[in-house]
Every structure is written in C-alpha cells, then in structure tokens.
Amino acid sequence: MKKLMSMIVAILAVVAGLALWSANLKKTQGATGENTLNFANWGDYIDPALIKKFEKQTGYHVNQETFDSNEAMYTKxxxxxxxxxxTVPSEYMVEKMIKAKMLIPLDKSKLTGLKNFGSLYMNRSFDPGNKYSLPYFWGTLGIIYNDQYVKRSEVEHWEDLWNKKWRGDIMLIDSARDILGFSLVSMGKSMNTTNPTTLQLAKTKLDALSPNVKAVVADEIKMYMAEGEAPLAVDWSGEAADMMWDNSHLHYVVPTEGSNLWFDNFVIPKTAKHLKAVYAFLNFMNDPKNAAQNADYVGYSTPNDAALRRLPKKVQNDKQFYPDQDVIRRSEVYKDLAPKTVGLYNDLFLEFKMFRK
Structure with a gap:
C-alpha cells in the first residue's frame, strides 16, 4: 500500500510539474486562448499603463515579448x-517581410482612426498604400551635442564631425547602416547606396574620422551622454530624447543636408491567430488620447497628428523631433537591400571598428 501511495504521489507531482511547465511555456511563447493578444515589441516601447487599460477595457489579455533587433524578430x-x-518592425524590415510573404494584409474596414495619421507618414515607399502596416513611431538620425562644450553652429553638417577640434570627443551608435550612412551623405551619396566602390570610399572616409571617435557603443550611449562622458554623439532621435530628459545641456540636430528618416510600424505576421484582438488593439492605440499618452511615455515622435495636438505646445513646436518639411524631404527612408550588400555594409563597418586609430 505504501508503494502504491508513493507511486500515486509521484504521478501527481509529475502532473503538477507538467501543468506548471505548460503554464510557463504559454507565458514565454504566447497563449492560445481566444481572449489573448500575443505582441512582439521592442523593449520599453509602450506605456505599461496602456496595456492594463486595454485589458480592462476590452477583456483581452496581452502577452508581450520583446526583441532587440529587427533581424532577431524576423528570424524567430x-x-x-x-x-x-x-509586431513592430522598422521600415526596411516591413519591406523585407512583405517580399517574404510573412505578413497578413490589413483589413481597413476593421480599423478606426486612420484619418488621425498625417499624410507625411502614410503611403511610404516600403509599403505603398499601407496595405500591410500602420505607423507607430518615427524619427531621424542626427547629432547630439552638449552645449557646455559645443555650439550648434559647429555641428549643423555631417562634415563638421571631421573637425580636428573633436579629437576623442564623439560617440557613435553601433549600427552599420547608420554610421556608413552619414559618411555617404557627407559625400553627397545616398544612404541606400549599393555600389561597392562608393561604399569602400565611405569607409575610407570613416577611417579618417577615427581619431575623433571616443567609442562605438549600443544602448549604453544614452547613459554616457547623460553623464557628460562625451560632448558629441551620433544616434537616433528617440534615444536623444531620453538623453536630453536626463541632461538639460544636451540638444539634438539633424544636419541640413539630410539624414535617415525611420519608421517603426504595426504589422500582422502570418503567425497571427487572434485577429479580433489585433484590430481591437490597433483601434485602441489609434485613439488620439491613448496615442498621446504613449508618445509622452516613450518620448518618440508620433505619426498621429490628432495625438500630437494633445501634447504640450513645447513638444508640438520642438523642431528637434518634429522638424520642418524641408528637413524631412531631404532625408531618406532605408530600403531593404540584398543580403550581399547588407553583408558588405556589415563587413566594412566591422573593419572600421576593429582598426580604429
């Protein structure tokens, strides 16, 4: 009898363990219940209070998983x-996912609030007619400077970064397309250049910038700049906003000759199983009140014009993050380049980092 009881206890323990494993698996891989939304997003890229509000308002439960790169999300x-x-890919990744037939077209009849989006942010080259995507946030690549050491007039052009005055003063974001990109722009070339000779010339010019480069870093660039570790950096506008929040001496400028204009976008991958929840969430996020709250929390530029009008005037009129039309017209949206070309960008950038003077 004792052996029988021991066997029963052991079996119950195994069953309980399997139930716990199954529950944890659902948490990490996404639950399958009808009242579920499985959302893959960048880290800290939505106000948690909005998630709770959506769940309370609709009855849907949001399982959010984060990724740290477009490529990681795509591969998964x-x-x-x-x-x-x-999920929320950037513009070139939307184009790539469309080509790979990995997305479900949007059913516009189920969407509300489309009129809230500014024409500037819709019908872009990576998804004509917004057949597959809705803009979430947008921004630019630019120069962050500390006004204790740098005047704005000294960094209004990409070429200004090569000034010998900035020896050992510049931090660069660890991104091949962006860093080779501004070198290309400084030469009067496109940030979507595919010509190997032109790319090599851009890398050679970057090599000449090496003495001015203090470090090539990733997310930690925000901490370094906020703490005054360097007077200059090249980074994205959203990251600049975070730095500026922590250090009032920091400012952001998009060089007059142009830069990268980026868009992060909502898309529905072919893996989607809860379309009612998807459209409920998209409509919730398209609501100007919610979009404004989210923009205030994240600190990035909203494409929702009705939401922008709800933000403080100083935000609406901030040319650092809502630049004039002529700046935007001079800026380029990244295209999905062929794998061979992407590999060349990455190889050249790696050489630059490895052999910096």
Missing part, C-alpha cells in the same frame, strides 16, 4: 514556433 518568425499576433 521565419523559423516558426512563435504565435505572434502583432
């Missing part, structure tokens, strides 16, 4: 095994 969906209903 491409390889299968995910159950994402909604």
């Amino acid at each position: 969906i491409q390889q299968g095994g995910t159950s994402y209903d909604l």
Whole structure:
C-alpha cells in the first residue's frame, strides 16, 4: 500500500510539474486562448499603463515579448514556433517581410482612426498604400551635442564631425547602416547606396574620422551622454530624447543636408491567430488620447497628428523631433537591400571598428 501511495504521489507531482511547465511555456511563447493578444515589441516601447487599460477595457489579455533587433524578430518568425499576433518592425524590415510573404494584409474596414495619421507618414515607399502596416513611431538620425562644450553652429553638417577640434570627443551608435550612412551623405551619396566602390570610399572616409571617435557603443550611449562622458554623439532621435530628459545641456540636430528618416510600424505576421484582438488593439492605440499618452511615455515622435495636438505646445513646436518639411524631404527612408550588400555594409563597418586609430 505504501508503494502504491508513493507511486500515486509521484504521478501527481509529475502532473503538477507538467501543468506548471505548460503554464510557463504559454507565458514565454504566447497563449492560445481566444481572449489573448500575443505582441512582439521592442523593449520599453509602450506605456505599461496602456496595456492594463486595454485589458480592462476590452477583456483581452496581452502577452508581450520583446526583441532587440529587427533581424532577431524576423528570424524567430521565419523559423516558426512563435504565435505572434502583432509586431513592430522598422521600415526596411516591413519591406523585407512583405517580399517574404510573412505578413497578413490589413483589413481597413476593421480599423478606426486612420484619418488621425498625417499624410507625411502614410503611403511610404516600403509599403505603398499601407496595405500591410500602420505607423507607430518615427524619427531621424542626427547629432547630439552638449552645449557646455559645443555650439550648434559647429555641428549643423555631417562634415563638421571631421573637425580636428573633436579629437576623442564623439560617440557613435553601433549600427552599420547608420554610421556608413552619414559618411555617404557627407559625400553627397545616398544612404541606400549599393555600389561597392562608393561604399569602400565611405569607409575610407570613416577611417579618417577615427581619431575623433571616443567609442562605438549600443544602448549604453544614452547613459554616457547623460553623464557628460562625451560632448558629441551620433544616434537616433528617440534615444536623444531620453538623453536630453536626463541632461538639460544636451540638444539634438539633424544636419541640413539630410539624414535617415525611420519608421517603426504595426504589422500582422502570418503567425497571427487572434485577429479580433489585433484590430481591437490597433483601434485602441489609434485613439488620439491613448496615442498621446504613449508618445509622452516613450518620448518618440508620433505619426498621429490628432495625438500630437494633445501634447504640450513645447513638444508640438520642438523642431528637434518634429522638424520642418524641408528637413524631412531631404532625408531618406532605408530600403531593404540584398543580403550581399547588407553583408558588405556589415563587413566594412566591422573593419572600421576593429582598426580604429
């Protein structure tokens, strides 16, 4: 009898363990219940209070999983095994996912609030007619400077970064497309250049910038700049906003000759199983009140014009993050380049980092 009882206890323990494992698996890979939304997003890229509000208002439960690069998200969906209903790729990745037939077209009849989006942010080259995507946030690549050491007039052009005055003073974001990109712009070339000779020339010019480069870093660039570790940096506008929040001496400028204009976008991957939840969430986020709250929390530029009008006037009129039309017209949206070309960008950038003077 004792052996029988021991066997029963052991079996119950195994069953309980399997139930716990199954529950944890659902948390990490996404639940399958009808009242579920499995959302893959960048880290800290939505106000948590809005998630709670959406869940309370609609009855849907949001399982949010984060990724740290477009490529990581793409690979995970491409390889299968995910159950994402909604994700947030950047513009060139939207184009790539469309080509790979990894997205479900939007049903515009189920969407509300489309009129809230400014024409500037819709019908872009990576998704004509917004057949597959809705803009979430947008921004630019630019120069952050500390007014204790640098005057704005000294950094209004990309070429200004090569001034010998800035020896050992510049931090660069660790991004091949962006860093080679501003070198290309400084030469009067496109940030979507595919010509190997032109790319090599851009890398050679970057090599000449090496004495001015203090470090090439990733997310920690925000901390370094906020703490005054360097007077200059090249980074994205959203990251600049975070730095400026922590240090009032920091400012952001988009060089007059142009830069990168980027868009992060909501898309529905082919793995989606909860479309009612998807459209409920998109409509919730399109609401100007919610979009304004989200923009205030994240600190990035909103494409929702009705939401922008709800933000403080000083935000609406801030040319650092809502630049004039002529600046935007001079800026380029990244295209999805062929793998061979992407590899060349990455190789040249790696050489630059490895052999910096």
